[in-house]
Amino acid sequence: MKYVYYPGCTLYTKARNLDACARKAAARVGFELTEMPSWNCCGAIYNTTTDDLAAQVGSVRNLAKASQLGEKLVTLCAACHNVLKRVDDRLHAQGNEVERDRLIAFVDEKFEHRVQVMHYLEVLKNDIGFDKVKEKVTKPLAGLKVASYYGCLMVRPREVLQFDDPENPQVMDDLMAALGAVPTPFDFKAECCGGYLVVNRRDVARTASKRILDNARARGAEAIVTTCPLCQYNVDKLRPGGDGAMPVFYFTQLLGLAVGLPVEELGFEYNAFDPKPFLAQKGLA
Amino acid sequence: MHIPSGLSLVREIEELSGQVVADCYQCGCCTSGCPVGEQMDPPPSKAIRLLQLNKAAELLASDGIWMCASCLVCGTRCPRAVDYARIAEACRALILRTRQSKVDPDTVTAPELEEIPQQAFIASFRKFSV
Numbered sequence: 103m104k105y106v107y108y109p110g111c112t113l114y115t116k117a118r119n120l121d122a123c124a125r126k127a128a129a130r131v132g133f134e135l136t137e138m139p140s141w142n143c144c145g146a147i148y149n150t151t152t153d154d155l156a157a158q159v160g161s162v163r164n165l166a167k168a169s170q171l172g173e174k175l176v177t178l179c180a181a182c183h184n185v186l187k188r189v190d191d192r193l194h195a196q197g198n199e200v201e202r203d204r205l206i207a208f209v210d211e212k213f214e215h216r217v218q219v220m221h222y223l224e225v226l227k228n229d230i231g232f233d234k235v236k237e238k239v240t241k242p243l244a245g246l247k248v249a250s251y252y253g254c255l256m257v258r259p260r261e262v263l264q265f266d267d268p269e270n271p272q273v274m275d276d277l278m279a280a281l282g283a284v285p286t287p288f289d290f291k292a293e294c295c296g297g298y299l300v301v302n303r304r305d306v307a308r309t310a311s312k313r314i315l316d317n318a319r320a321r322g323a324e325a326i327v328t329t330c331p332l333c334q335y336n337v338d339k340l341r342p343g344g345d346g347a348m349p350v351f352y353f354t355q356l357l358g359l360a361v362g363l364p365v366e367e368l369g370f371e372y373n374a375f376d377p378k379p380f381l382a383q384k385g386l387a
Numbered sequence: 388m389h390i391p392s393g394l395s396l397v398r399e400i401e402e403l404s405g406q407v408v409a410d411c412y413q414c415g416c417c418t419s420g421c422p423v424g425e426q427m428d429p430p431p432s433k434a435i436r437l438l439q440l441n442k443a444a445e446l447l448a449s450d451g452i453w454m455c456a457s458c459l460v461c462g463t464r465c466p467r468a469v470d471y472a473r474i475a476e477a478c479r480a481l482i483l484r485t486r487q488s489k490v491d492p493d494t495v496t497a498p499e500l501e502e503i504p505q506q507a508f509i510a511s512f513r514k515f516s517v
Contacts, residue, residue, distance in 0.1 A: 110506075111505050111506065111509075112504045112505055112506045115505065116502075116503075116504045116505070117504060143509065145509070145513070146505075146506045146509035146510045146513065147457060147509070147510035147513050147514060148457075149476070149513065150404070150405075150470075150472065150473045150476045151403045151404070151473075151476055151477055151480045152402065152403055152404070152405050153403065154480070157513070179506065181506045181510070253458075254456075254457075254458035254459060254460070258458070258459040258460070258463050259459055259462070259463065260463060268463050293422055293458075293460075294422040294423075294456050294458030294460065296422070296423070296456055297456040297457065297458065297507070297510065298456065298506075298507045298508075298510035298511040298514065299423070299454070299456050299511075300503060300507055301490065301495070301499075301503065301507050301508060301511035302489070302490045302511060302515065303454070306423055306426055306454070309426075310422050310423065310456075331504040331506060332504050332506055332507050335502075335503065335504050335507070339502070
């Protein structure tokens with residue numbers, strides 16, 4: 103199976119490990135991500151003011167471009183996914199035809215049809231199936247107790263994202279179970295890490311993200327998995343120095359590990375705290 | 388750009404946000420769920436109350452509207468389907484459209500630029516800067 107893939111800016115630089123593991127793991131699981139040529143910034147955050155059309159343009163162009171290439175557009179960064187999904191929803195909302203025509207006319211790309219914006223996790227769950235993913239596991243995660251942290255962007259607004267329960271999502275937990283880990287429920291699965299407030303209010307983001315880490319630990323988790331570069335940064339990096347006992351992984355890193363990608367290809371050098379000693383202790387690296 | 392005052396300011400915020408402030412019955416669900424509610428002044432329910440009392444200028448002058456991380460917990464849990472994140476964004480838009488920024492991109496340091504994911508910068512500048 104082939105998919106049109108939109109990586110987004112952060113996955114080319116600070117979250118290159120999220121991206122690299124996803125592409126390589128896809129090949130092992132049985133699908134292919136073909137990067138969309140000449141993609142542009144999605145806008146990084148969805149603008150909600152009713153009259154601001156300019157903020158939608160970047161994503162509209164990506165959606166138009168994708169429509170020339172296929173039926174489904176696969177995302178991986180939670181922020182890109184959220185923005186593309188919401189712009190798509192706005193574009194096709196009933197009664198919004200005038201705005202849609204203006205936006206599409208503006209981007210100067212042929213808009214062939216509406217594409218289905220899908221997150222990588224949705225491909226694994228709906229198109230491949232977690233039972234099939236399980237068959238591809240060559241290195242089961244040895245009962246590792248993993249807390250799946252979804253954050254905000256994957257699950258809200260619920261009616262647009264239609265991803266999972268906005269208070270108690272399960273998709274990533276189910277994937278972790280398929281990989282041989284033990285999904286560990288905790289109270290802050292879909293709680294905000296402080297997001298972009300880290301830029302001007304680092305203290306606020308630190309308080310918010312520390313709460314997530316502390317709760318996962320208190321509920322018995324040994325590691326956290328994320329799907330967003332900003333969640334990953336806030337939870338992994340903002341904790342006080344030396345507190346590296348609880349590794350924070352991208353879900354694609356654990357997926358890659360379980361389907362047999364070599365450890366040196368999983369990009370652990372980009373994690374704030376090196377998780378290799380922890381994995382070695384578990385007999386996984 | 389001219390910012391209207393009094394009741395017309397509340398109407399302007401309602402139009403930009405697509406929300407109706409009278410729908411709120413002050414249950415406080417939004418404030419109790421807000422991940423930064425302790426530091427946000429005024430917190431969501433109180434901010435909406437200010438608008439119900441026609442005190443929009445007070446809300447526009449507050450720090451609270453700049454503390455929202457757009458996580459959407461408030462609107463998701465609201466039993467009356469009022470989305471405070473959209474209201475805060477409308478308030479910020481009215482200020483940003485007079486070309487006043489809250490965050491100055493020039494104050495970002497080189498180590499921060501090196502370290503923080505760029506999605507955070509773009510999001511922050513789109514929400515807090517012109």
